[in-house]
Amino acid sequence: MSHNATFTPPPDARVYPLRTARGEFAVVDSPVADGAEPKGVVLMLPGFTGSKEDFTLLHEPLAARGYRIVAVDGRGQYESDGPRDDESAYAQQELARDALAQAAALDEPRLHLLGHSLGGQIARAAVLLDHSPFRSLTLMSSGPAQISVSQQQRVKLLRDALAIRSMADVWEAIQAMGPPEQVGGPALGPGDPARLRLRWLGTKPAQLLATGQQLCTEPDRVAELAAVPLPFHVVSGERDDTWPVPLLDDMAVRLDARRTTVPGAEHSPNTDEPLATARALAGFWDTVPA
Template sequence: MSRPPSFTPPPGVRAYRLGTDRGEFAVLEADAARDRVKGTALLLPGFTGSKEDFIVLQPLLAAAGYRTVAVDGRGQYESPGPRDDEAPYEQAELARDVIAQAHAAGAPVHLLGHSLGGQIARAAVLLDASPFVSLTLMASGPAQISAPQQQRVKLLHDALAVLDMAQVWEAIQAMEPPEDVDAGAIDEGLADGEDLRRRWLGNSPAQLMATGRQLCTEPDRVAELAAVGLPVHVLSGDRDDTWPVPLLDDMAARLGADRTVVPDAEHSPNTDQPAHTARALAAFWDQVLGAA
């Protein structure tokens, strides 16, 4: 589970509900200074994550000239969705949501997806690339997640089948090392347990069931994405247990993509090393802008 530093928007970041032709979505938006707006980026969080995972990146990207809109997808945290019907969370449906969000945010936009968000972003581009000027896959691989992570998702699936969300949260906490639950968050300046619990309870269990299954069964669609011709950036930490870094290197090569490896970062470079991550994102978007 990603741990943002805060769930309170910092100065320059505002929370609101983005209206689209597929419903409303909770977002955090940071505007660039009026005299240096270079473009807009739509930011998609990962499995069990939320828009707050980008809360440190957004002011940094605003300073670099990029307006950003970070979104809770359907059934994530503060964006409502059915809690007992998985059909609205099929990947194609979530991809259509992203296309609608891009248009509402002011297409064409740079699209970034973290982990599960990267696979949904890829599906959106393959469905209709016209609202996007580039795609960044952040810690998001070519196909299904690693075997150990598949086992963790299966355990979650089994728990959600017999327990409610509050009971599952308690079970997750009982399985975490004490230093990760308590001191780790305090020492690293991360969001406290109550914030994380509130986010967890906001998630739709049907969404977690459906997207967890997608993570474990996603096919390799790299060749399809390469054929689209959209500029692609593959960014990750230098360690990742969800998709091994060599696998991400190979995917970038197959895509002819830009590749950034953020040092001293794991599966969430956006929260592990936000300054380095923001510089790499802005540099890629600047490059795309210059080539346009």
């Protein structure tokens, strides 16, 4: 894989601002592949310090299976605008309402919803507000409650640094320390370092501060989610420092969800093992009634 693979939109994809009732959001929108039978539309929400580009390597294999993929930058992430300093704009309920507005703007009868890590907790909150726009919910490397203690410590370091230093200074400090683990991990993952830096600088500090706090304090809402009449899929790598894999296994049981563990992958199966991940995702969506 080339360094720029994730920052180069897939062939045939459109990159544009999706206009919604809650503002514009940057999306990468890939159509169903020529000759494939259209099976549905998927809205994908990225994780902490991430962006829509985290899903780039899934677009082509999923388009070949008949799925249109719409990956979005949430409010204040990378190429979607948001307040620089107002953390209240990034309260989880606000981000959940954004996801519902994005779903409405796509004007599809019902969508599959996927969230990676932080995006999974936002997706869960959206479904708990209103599940009617969705056909299914996939939680990818996204656990039942707050992140692990080691990751809470990393997020606290990041929050403390952002409170007193510029985004550019914090990026330099992250580089000097070496790539951190995924949750505080803007330096980790495929992508040209210059493009990763641009993404970091495009993300609003208030978004990182507010969502980092959410990751450290999220309550367990699995019982609430289990009462929602949707099919669920819990996907992860075989190792995960953010939510230990046994915790994800248990969550899947509590949700009566399909469970996929992607061999060779860690916290980002979407970039670690995209083909195996795409096969598992499409295999699940293929079983969901139209």
